[in-house]
Amino acid sequence: VCSSDLVKVEDLTLFDLEYLYLRVQAVSVSNKIKMSYRDNEDNKVREFEIDLDKVLVTFPEKDLRKIVVNDTVTLQLKYPAASLYDDKAFLNLTGEVVYSELTARCLDKVFGPNEVYDSKTMKPEEIKGWLDTLPKSAYTQIKEFFVTLPSLKYEIVYINDNQKERKIVLNTLNDFFTLH
DSSP states (O other), X not given: OOOOTTOOGXXXXXHHHHHHHHHHHHHHTOSEEEEEEEOTTTOOEEEEEEEGGGOEEEOOSSOOOEEEOSSSOEEEEOOOBGGGGGOHHHHTOOTHHHHHHHHHHHEEEEEOSSOEEXXXXXXXXXXXXXXXXXXXXXXXXXXXXXXXOOEEEEEEEXXXXXXXXXXXXXXXXXXXXXXX
Protein backbone atom coordinates (compact mmCIF):
# COMPACT_ATOMS: atom_id res chain seq x y z
CA VAL A 1 0.00 0.00 0.00
CA CYS A 2 1.29 3.42 -0.88
CA SER A 3 0.84 6.46 1.25
CA SER A 4 0.97 10.11 0.41
CA ASP A 5 2.00 13.13 2.39
CA LEU A 6 -1.36 14.62 1.39
CA VAL A 7 -3.28 12.16 3.57
CA LYS A 8 -2.70 11.89 7.30
CA VAL A 9 -3.80 8.48 8.54
CA GLU A 10 -4.88 9.95 11.90
CA ASP A 11 -7.36 12.18 10.06
CA LEU A 12 -9.08 9.32 8.23
CA THR A 13 -12.47 8.26 9.50
CA LEU A 14 -13.15 4.80 10.89
CA PHE A 15 -15.21 3.88 7.82
CA ASP A 16 -12.29 5.00 5.59
CA LEU A 17 -9.83 2.78 7.46
CA GLU A 18 -12.19 -0.21 7.57
CA TYR A 19 -12.86 0.07 3.85
CA LEU A 20 -9.14 0.43 3.08
CA TYR A 21 -8.39 -2.63 5.22
CA LEU A 22 -10.93 -4.69 3.27
CA ARG A 23 -9.51 -3.44 -0.04
CA VAL A 24 -5.96 -4.42 1.04
CA GLN A 25 -7.28 -7.83 2.14
CA ALA A 26 -9.04 -8.27 -1.22
CA VAL A 27 -5.95 -7.37 -3.25
CA SER A 28 -3.20 -8.97 -1.17
CA VAL A 29 -4.87 -12.14 0.16
CA SER A 30 -8.20 -12.78 -1.55
CA ASN A 31 -11.35 -10.89 -2.38
CA LYS A 32 -13.36 -13.83 -1.03
CA ILE A 33 -13.64 -14.61 2.68
CA LYS A 34 -15.66 -17.29 4.40
CA MET A 35 -17.77 -16.72 7.47
CA SER A 36 -20.11 -18.79 9.58
CA TYR A 37 -23.41 -17.71 11.06
CA ARG A 38 -25.71 -19.54 13.46
CA ASP A 39 -29.35 -18.80 12.71
CA ASN A 40 -31.01 -18.03 16.05
CA GLU A 41 -34.33 -19.41 14.85
CA ASP A 42 -33.41 -22.85 13.47
CA ASN A 43 -30.04 -23.02 15.29
CA LYS A 44 -28.26 -24.23 12.15
CA VAL A 45 -24.75 -22.97 11.35
CA ARG A 46 -24.42 -21.74 7.78
CA GLU A 47 -21.29 -20.98 5.79
CA PHE A 48 -21.18 -17.95 3.51
CA GLU A 49 -18.61 -16.64 1.07
CA ILE A 50 -18.33 -12.87 1.02
CA ASP A 51 -17.02 -11.02 -2.00
CA LEU A 52 -15.06 -8.07 -0.59
CA ASP A 53 -15.28 -6.33 -3.96
CA LYS A 54 -19.00 -5.89 -3.30
CA VAL A 55 -18.66 -4.23 0.12
CA LEU A 56 -19.87 -0.62 0.02
CA VAL A 57 -19.64 2.36 2.31
CA THR A 58 -23.15 3.67 2.87
CA PHE A 59 -23.90 7.29 3.66
CA PRO A 60 -27.14 8.71 5.07
CA GLU A 61 -29.69 9.73 2.45
CA LYS A 62 -29.47 13.32 3.61
CA ASP A 63 -26.19 15.10 4.43
CA LEU A 64 -26.53 15.78 8.14
CA ARG A 65 -23.19 17.53 8.68
CA LYS A 66 -24.80 21.00 8.70
CA ILE A 67 -26.70 21.79 11.89
CA VAL A 68 -28.99 24.81 11.80
CA VAL A 69 -28.92 26.32 15.29
CA ASN A 70 -31.07 29.37 14.51
CA ASP A 71 -31.60 31.97 11.77
CA THR A 72 -28.04 33.27 12.07
CA VAL A 73 -25.88 30.35 13.23
CA THR A 74 -25.10 27.07 11.48
CA LEU A 75 -22.58 24.43 12.53
CA GLN A 76 -20.64 22.24 10.17
CA LEU A 77 -19.58 18.88 11.61
CA LYS A 78 -16.96 16.46 10.31
CA TYR A 79 -16.97 12.71 10.65
CA PRO A 80 -15.01 11.46 13.68
CA ALA A 81 -11.38 10.66 12.94
CA ALA A 82 -10.41 7.03 13.47
CA SER A 83 -7.63 8.19 15.80
CA LEU A 84 -10.37 9.01 18.30
CA TYR A 85 -10.90 5.27 18.84
CA ASP A 86 -7.27 4.98 19.95
CA ASP A 87 -7.38 7.99 22.28
CA LYS A 88 -7.19 6.57 25.82
CA ALA A 89 -8.40 9.79 27.44
CA PHE A 90 -11.48 9.83 25.22
CA LEU A 91 -12.15 6.10 25.67
CA ASN A 92 -12.13 6.51 29.47
CA LEU A 93 -14.88 9.15 29.42
CA THR A 94 -18.38 8.20 30.55
CA GLY A 95 -21.92 9.59 30.50
CA GLU A 96 -22.81 12.88 28.86
CA VAL A 97 -19.14 13.92 28.86
CA VAL A 98 -18.51 11.43 26.02
CA TYR A 99 -21.21 13.02 23.86
CA SER A 100 -19.99 16.53 24.60
CA GLU A 101 -16.36 15.63 23.86
CA LEU A 102 -17.29 13.81 20.67
CA THR A 103 -19.31 16.79 19.47
CA ALA A 104 -16.45 19.17 20.27
CA ARG A 105 -13.98 17.04 18.34
CA CYS A 106 -16.29 16.79 15.33
CA LEU A 107 -17.03 20.50 15.10
CA ASP A 108 -15.47 21.81 11.91
CA LYS A 109 -16.84 25.32 11.40
CA VAL A 110 -19.37 27.72 12.86
CA PHE A 111 -21.10 30.03 10.40
CA GLY A 112 -22.25 33.21 12.17
CA PRO A 113 -24.14 36.19 10.78
CA ASN A 114 -20.96 38.00 9.72
CA GLU A 115 -18.12 35.56 10.27
CA VAL A 116 -17.01 31.94 9.84
CA TYR A 117 -15.15 30.38 12.76
CA ASP A 118 -12.83 27.46 12.10
CA SER A 119 -12.49 24.97 14.95
CA LYS A 120 -8.76 24.66 14.23
CA THR A 121 -8.29 28.23 15.44
CA MET A 122 -10.47 27.87 18.54
CA LYS A 123 -9.31 26.55 21.89
CA PRO A 124 -10.97 23.32 23.06
CA GLU A 125 -12.37 25.10 26.16
CA GLU A 126 -13.96 27.77 23.93
CA ILE A 127 -15.58 25.11 21.75
CA LYS A 128 -16.95 23.17 24.72
CA GLY A 129 -18.21 26.33 26.43
CA TRP A 130 -19.94 27.46 23.26
CA LEU A 131 -21.47 24.01 22.64
CA ASP A 132 -22.94 24.07 26.16
CA THR A 133 -25.11 27.02 25.10
CA LEU A 134 -26.74 25.23 22.15
CA PRO A 135 -30.51 24.67 22.26
CA LYS A 136 -31.93 21.16 22.57
CA SER A 137 -33.03 21.24 18.90
CA ALA A 138 -29.39 21.53 17.80
CA TYR A 139 -28.40 18.58 19.97
CA THR A 140 -31.22 16.53 18.44
CA GLN A 141 -29.71 17.19 15.00
CA ILE A 142 -26.21 16.42 16.26
CA LYS A 143 -27.42 13.11 17.72
CA GLU A 144 -28.99 12.18 14.36
CA PHE A 145 -25.65 12.95 12.68
CA PHE A 146 -23.83 10.51 14.99
CA VAL A 147 -26.50 7.81 14.74
CA THR A 148 -26.32 7.84 10.93
CA LEU A 149 -22.54 7.92 10.43
CA PRO A 150 -21.37 6.22 7.22
CA SER A 151 -20.46 2.57 7.58
CA LEU A 152 -19.52 -0.53 5.65
CA LYS A 153 -22.42 -2.52 4.23
CA TYR A 154 -22.75 -6.02 2.89
CA GLU A 155 -25.98 -8.00 3.00
CA ILE A 156 -26.49 -11.75 3.01
CA VAL A 157 -30.01 -13.02 2.38
CA TYR A 158 -30.99 -16.68 2.78
CA ILE A 159 -33.96 -18.93 3.60
CA ASN A 160 -33.64 -20.85 6.88
CA ASP A 161 -34.98 -24.35 7.60
CA ASN A 162 -38.28 -22.82 8.78
CA GLN A 163 -38.72 -21.34 5.28
CA LYS A 164 -38.27 -17.79 6.56
CA GLU A 165 -36.19 -15.26 4.69
CA ARG A 166 -33.35 -14.02 6.85
CA LYS A 167 -31.00 -11.10 6.30
CA ILE A 168 -27.57 -10.55 7.81
CA VAL A 169 -26.11 -7.05 7.49
CA LEU A 170 -22.37 -6.72 7.99
CA ASN A 171 -21.23 -3.17 8.76
CA THR A 172 -18.03 -3.31 10.82
CA LEU A 173 -14.72 -5.12 10.38
CA ASN A 174 -15.65 -7.28 13.33
CA ASP A 175 -18.73 -8.47 11.43
CA PHE A 176 -16.58 -9.68 8.53
CA PHE A 177 -14.09 -11.67 10.55
CA THR A 178 -15.96 -13.33 13.43
CA LEU A 179 -18.35 -16.23 13.87
CA HIS A 180 -21.88 -15.06 14.49
